[in-house]
Amino acid sequence: MNLPASWAVPESIRNRFGQKSAGKQRAMVADGHLLLVLHKAPQPGARDREAVLFWRRPEGGWECGRGGVAFQLLTNHFQEYGKAEVQLRQQYEKAKTAEDYFRLLEAIAPLWRAAGNLHATLQSAREAVPGDRDLIDFRDWAYEIERTLDLLVQNTKTALDFKMAKQAEEQARLSLESVRAGNRLNLLAAIFFPLTAISCVFGMNIPSGLEGSSPAFFWFVFAIGIVLGFSVKNWVQTGDLGVQLPLK
Numbered sequence: 062m063n064l065p066a067s068w069a070v071p072e073s074i075r076n077r078f079g080q081k082s083a084g085k086q087r088a089m090v091a092d093g094h095l096l097l098v099l100h101k102a103p104q105p106g107a108r109d110r111e112a113v114l115f116w117r118r119p120e121g122g123w124e125c126g127r128g129g130v131a132f133q134l135l136t137n138h139f140q141e142y143g144k145a146e147v148q149l150r151q152q153y154e155k156a157k158t159a160e161d162y163f164r165l166l167e168a169i170a171p172l173w174r175a176a177g178n179l180h181a182t183l184q185s186a187r188e189a190v191p192g193d194r195d196l197i198d199f200r201d202w203a204y205e206i207e208r209t210l211d212l213l214v215q216n217t218k219t220a221l222d223f224k225m226a227k228q229a230e231e232q233a234r235l236s237l238e239s240v241r242a243g244n245r246l247n248l249l250a251a252i253f254f255p256l257t258a259i260s261c262v263f264g265m266n267i268p269s270g271l272e273g274s275s276p277a278f279f280w281f282v283f284a285i286g287i288v289l290g291f292s293v294k295n296w297v298q299t300g301d302l303g304v305q306l307p308l309k
Contacts, residue, residue, distance in 0.1 A: 065126055068116055070094055083112035086178040088186040093119030095190055097182060099138060102145045103171040110175070113138060121193065133196075139199065142179065145172055146213070150178045153217055159228065162221035169217065180207045201279040251294040256286030 064078070071091040072084035072191055078084070089096045095117040100110040114126035115135055123131035149169055156162050187196045259282055 064096075064114065065124075069118075070096060070116060081271060083114065085097070086175070086182045087190060088182050089190040090170050090186075095186055097186060099179060100175050101138070101181065102141045103175055105168050107171075117190070117193075134253075135199070139202050139206070142172070142176055142203075146176075146206055146209055149210075150213060153213060153220075154222070156217075159221055159224045162217050162224060164220070165217050169210060173207070173214055175209040176210050178205045224239065248294050251296075252287075252290035252291060255289035256283065259286045 064075055071094055073091045074089045074094060074096050077089055083098050085098070086100050087098050091152070097115040099113050101113060102139075113134075115131060116124040116126075119126070123135065125131035125134045127134065131289065132225065149165065149172065151163050152161075152168070156165055180200070183196065183200040183203045187200045190196055197284070
């Protein structure tokens with residue numbers, strides 16, 4: 062990457078640039094010259110980072126690689142990060158589902174990393190030029206942006222974990238209710254299974270010699286079926302029929 066030809070930047074700084082891109086965010090100092098390589102606030106889904114160069118002359122004047130009033134452009138650069146942070150915070154307040162929080166984390170991550178590198182770059186610049194109070198203000202501004210995004214990331218992760226835990230708890234509750242309902246159904250089936258089996262046997266259209274039995278016999282069979290039903294129910298619940306076999 063070539064710097065503007067009009068910039069009287071020392072060769073030691075020019076030689077630190079590659080041929081393809083400006084590289085990562087960083088501050089370069091030589092002979093009283095300060096060159097800031099900054100990245101614009103990342104757009105959602107964008108992989109490439111757009112670099113912006115700011116040169117501070119030894120006497121304190123600023124130049125921007127894009128032309129214009131350099132100090133105002135540097136201020137606007139920080140304001141873009143602030144606006145992006147506000148938009149993400151508004152999305153956080155509107156998020157309701159786990160998918161919303163996951164997408165928000167994906168959007169925050171690149172801006173959070175870029176803001177952290179921006180803060181580190183301004184910290185290096187402030188240490189290289191300790192007498193420039195504007196650099197101190199920009200450093201503090203970058204720190205506030207990074208800190209706010211860090212809190213937003215932590216809050217989003219906490220909200221996502223809570224949402225997933227709540228959904229898992231609800232799923233466990235529904236599963237437990239399903240098991241209990243199935244257990245009640247099994248108990249009802251266990252109670253009436255013997256009676257159903259006896260009814261099927263005696264309901265067969267085959268002469269058995271009991272066709273003329275008294276009504277008392279019907280109630281006797283019914284009682285036997287219910288007793289057997291409760292025995293089967295006890296076996297379903299405990300695995301024990303409750304019958305003690307004599308020891309030999």
